[in-house]
Amino acid sequence: MSYQIDEQKIFNSGHAACPGCSEALAIRFIINTLGSDxxxxxxxxxxxxISGPQPLSSMRIPVYQTTLEASAASAAGIKRALLSKGNDHTNVVAIAGDGGTYDIGFQALSAAAERNEDIIYICLDNEGYMNTGSQKSSATPSRAYTTSTPAGKLTPKKNMAAIMAAHNIPYMATATTGYPDDLARKVARAMKIKGGLRFIVVLTPCLTGWGIPDNAGPKVSRLAVESGVFPLYEVENGQSYTLNYGPKGLPVADYVTRQKRYRHLSAEDIEFIQKEVDQNWERLQVKF
Ligand SMILES: Cc1ncc(C[n+]2csc(CCOP(=O)(O)OP(=O)(O)O)c2C)c(N)n1
Ligand code: SF4
Ligand SMILES: [Mg+2]
Incomplete structure (x- = not known):
């Protein structure tokens, strides 16, 4: 399933991400696939x-920095303004974190999805409020340490992919930075589908929040897929499911033991997470 990435040099080097940050890597493939329009x-x-303040932005396209609640509403408003001026070609893309998507921006996103606004919405999911010091969000998975769940989170990760698919939007996909050609292909696919909300959630390991070395982001993101923690798939119109990359039979232990946010886990905790992952996969695989 290889895809020829067409990098259009819209994302500049010299931004302020931690060296090795998966969010920066995701932004590179997203923005460079979107192009200048x-x-x-x-x-x-x-x-x-990472995008930075104008005129020093790392992105060679206009960037509107909105509030944490309002990404989808802001993007929808910009798109409608463009359409009212006769511009039907410029893509408007919201790029938000998991805190800004699963939690604080959820109402605006769900409403925009229900109205089927003509925007692309991409969630860079690093499973926590990383910019403010690694607090838990509803994307934080079971048992993970965050600074606000010091003994490990007791509740499971919210299934945002399923929630967005249930809005019957034209396109929903999961992606991750360890599969860059798959990520770029999904952005290109989202651009081709016009006239509705297209949503992609991208798993982007955070070096500090997850406690992984600077060069481990892509490897850990691949392990998330291969252990079944984060399968990569697409859903069209809430109905047509396609599996791109699924579990390869690796135990979740291979994934969690590489991350310091899980270093407090007992063997029972790992077994608990394994069962949860197996159950989620059982529920999902019948849809393909
Ligand atoms: C309503 C509101 N609450 C809290 C904040 C403070 N705040 C700024 S960035 C941020 C973290 C956002 O986390 P996420 O969306 O997951 O993005 P990440 O930093 O992980 O990329 C928070 C809580 C805010 N700006 N607005
Ligand atoms: S804190 Fe995490 S998400 Fe934020 S720039 Fe650093 S590695 Fe990237
Ligand atoms: Mg986050």
Whole structure:
């Protein structure tokens, strides 16, 4: 399933991400695939730090930094303004974190999806409020340490992919930075589908929040897929499911033991997570 990435040099080097940050890597593939005929909407997050202040932005496209609640509403408003001026070609893309998507921006996103606004919405999911010091979000998975769940989170990760697919939007996909050609292909696919909300959630390991070495982001993101923690798939119109990359039979232990946010886990905790992952996969695989 290889895809020829067409990098258009819209994302500049010299941004302020931690060296090795998966969010920066994701932004590179997203923005460089989108090209110059695009406007980005970014709420407070590490993404906002990476895109930077004008005139020193790392992105060679207009960027509107909105509030944490309002990414989808802001993007929809910009798109409608463009359409009212006769511009039907510029892509408007919201790029928000998991805190700004699963939690604080959820109402605006769900409403925009219900109205089927003509925007692309991309969530860079690093499973926590990383920009403010690694607090838990509803994307944080079971048992993971965050600074606000010091003994490990007791509740499971919210299934945002399923929630967005249930809005019957034209396109929903999961992606991750360890599969860059798959990520770029999904952005290109989202651009081709016009006239509705297209949503992609991208798993982007955070070096500090997850406790992984600077060069481990892509490897850990691949392990998330191969262990079944984060399968890569697409859903069209809430109905047609396609599996791109699924579990390869690796135990979740291979994934969690590489991350310091899980270093407090007992053997029972790992077994608990394994069962949860197996159950989620059982529920999902019947849809393909
Ligand atoms: C309503 C509101 N609450 C809290 C904040 C403070 N804040 C700024 S960035 C941020 C973290 C956002 O986390 P996420 O969306 O997951 O992005 P990440 O930093 O992980 O990339 C928070 C809580 C804010 N700007 N607005
Ligand atoms: S804190 Fe995490 S998400 Fe933020 S720039 Fe650093 S590695 Fe990237
Ligand atoms: Mg986050």
């Amino acid at each position: 695009a406007i980005a909407v970014v709420p407070p997050s590490c993404i906002a730090i």
